[in-house]
Amino acid sequence: MLEDLKGKTALVTGAGKRTGIGYGIAKKLAGLGSHVIVADLGNLAREAGQVPTGTASEMEDIAREFTSQFGRRALAVSVDVTDPDSIEQMVKAIQGQFERIDVLCNNAGASFGVPNTVVYYDEQAWMKTIDVNLLNPFIAATLECLTQMAGAKPKRQRVFVKTDPQMHGDICGIIGMTNGITGSCVVSFPDALAKRIVARFLGENEATISAAMVEDGIGEVANMVAGGAKRKFTETPYRFDISTPTVVHGEPVKLFNPADTVAIACEFTADPAWTETFLIEIALK
The missing domain is CATH 3.40.1550.10 (CheC-like)
Incomplete structure (x- = not known):
C-alpha cells in the first residue's frame, strides 16, 4: 500500500459506472487506502444520445462496495460538471462528510450525440x-x-x-x-x-x-x-x-x-x- 495515499480523501468524477475508467480509478484509490467520493450524474437530467453514466443507485452500490471491500469511507454524490451550480451543490454535500479533499481526479468528460458520423453530428x-x-x-x-x-x-x-x-x-x-x-x-x-x-x-x-x-x-x-x-x-x-x-x-x-x-x-x-x-x-x- 502506498503510504502517501492511505487515509487521504479522493474525489473522482465520472466514477459511477462500473464499465468506466472513473470507476477503475476510484477502486484503485480505495484499494490503496483512500476514502473515495464517487461523483457522477446520478439521477440528474441527462441528454438523449449521451454516453451512459452512473445512476444514483449504481453510485450508492459502488460506495457500499468500496466500504465493504476495502474498509474505506465512501460517498456517492450527484454532479453535472457542465453546471457551476451543480458543482457548488456537490461541494456542499462533500463538506458535510469530509474535512477536505486531498486528491481530485477530473475524469468526467463527455461526447454528446454519439455514436454518429461526422457528417450527421449534431x-x-x-x-x-x-x-x-x-x-x-x-x-x-x-x-x-x-x-x-x-x-x-x-x-x-x-x-x-x-x-x-x-x-x-x-x-x-x-x-x-x-x-x-x-x-x-x-x-x-x-x-x-x-x-x-x-x-x-x-x-x-x-x-x-x-x-x-x-x-x-x-x-x-x-x-x-x-x-x-x-x-x-x-x-x-x-x-x-x-x-x-x-x-x-x-x-x-x-x-x-x-x-x-x-x-x-x-x-x-x-x-x-x-x-x-x-x-x-x-x-x-
Missing part, C-alpha cells in the same frame, strides 16, 4: 462536448478569479457558436494557445462592467477608476485566468503552451480567427445586481 451536441472538455478549465479559472478577487457571483446565460469577429464589449484580455492546440481564449467586458470589477478588485469607488486602471485590472484578470487554466489543464490529456495575455481596449474591438477555426462562446452575468454581461470565447484549430 452541432449543439458538439458544442456541449467542447464545453465540457476544453471550455471548462478556462470557465472555472475565470469564475474563480472574479469570485475571489471581486466578490462577484457569475451565472451562465448561454453557450453558442460565435461566427462574427466583433468582440463582446469594449475591453478584452486575449490568451493565446500554441504547440498542441492552436487558438485563443478571450475574456471580454463592456467598459461599465470592467470598471465595476476593477473597483471591487482595488476596493475603490467606481468614480475614481481611470481607463488606465481598467486596462491594468483586466490585464490582471487575464493573467489569473491564464495561470488558473494552465494549472487545471495539467489534470487533463491536453498539452499546449499558453502565452502571456494581451489587453485590447477600444470600440469596436474585433478579433479575426482563421477560416478553419471554430469559436465557442459562453456568456455570463457577473452579479445579480448588474445588467451587463461578459463573454468567454474559445477559438480552436
Whole structure:
C-alpha cells in the first residue's frame, strides 16, 4: 500500500459506472487506502444520445462496495460538471462528510450525440462536448478569479457558436494557445462592467477608476485566468503552451480567427445586481 495515499480523501468524477475508467480509478484509490467520493450524474437530467453514466443507485452500490471491500469511507454524490451550480451543490454535500479533499481526479468528460458520423453530428451536441472538455478549465479559472478577487457571483446565460469577429464589449484580455492546440481564449467586458470589477478588485469607488486602471485590472484578470487554466489543464490529456495575455481596449474591438477555426462562446452575468454581461470565447484549430 502506498503510504502517501492511505487515509487521504479522493474525489473522482465520472466514477459511477462500473464499465468506466472513473470507476477503475476510484477502486484503485480505495484499494490503496483512500476514502473515495464517487461523483457522477446520478439521477440528474441527462441528454438523449449521451454516453451512459452512473445512476444514483449504481453510485450508492459502488460506495457500499468500496466500504465493504476495502474498509474505506465512501460517498456517492450527484454532479453535472457542465453546471457551476451543480458543482457548488456537490461541494456542499462533500463538506458535510469530509474535512477536505486531498486528491481530485477530473475524469468526467463527455461526447454528446454519439455514436454518429461526422457528417450527421449534431452541432449543439458538439458544442456541449467542447464545453465540457476544453471550455471548462478556462470557465472555472475565470469564475474563480472574479469570485475571489471581486466578490462577484457569475451565472451562465448561454453557450453558442460565435461566427462574427466583433468582440463582446469594449475591453478584452486575449490568451493565446500554441504547440498542441492552436487558438485563443478571450475574456471580454463592456467598459461599465470592467470598471465595476476593477473597483471591487482595488476596493475603490467606481468614480475614481481611470481607463488606465481598467486596462491594468483586466490585464490582471487575464493573467489569473491564464495561470488558473494552465494549472487545471495539467489534470487533463491536453498539452499546449499558453502565452502571456494581451489587453485590447477600444470600440469596436474585433478579433479575426482563421477560416478553419471554430469559436465557442459562453456568456455570463457577473452579479445579480448588474445588467451587463461578459463573454468567454474559445477559438480552436
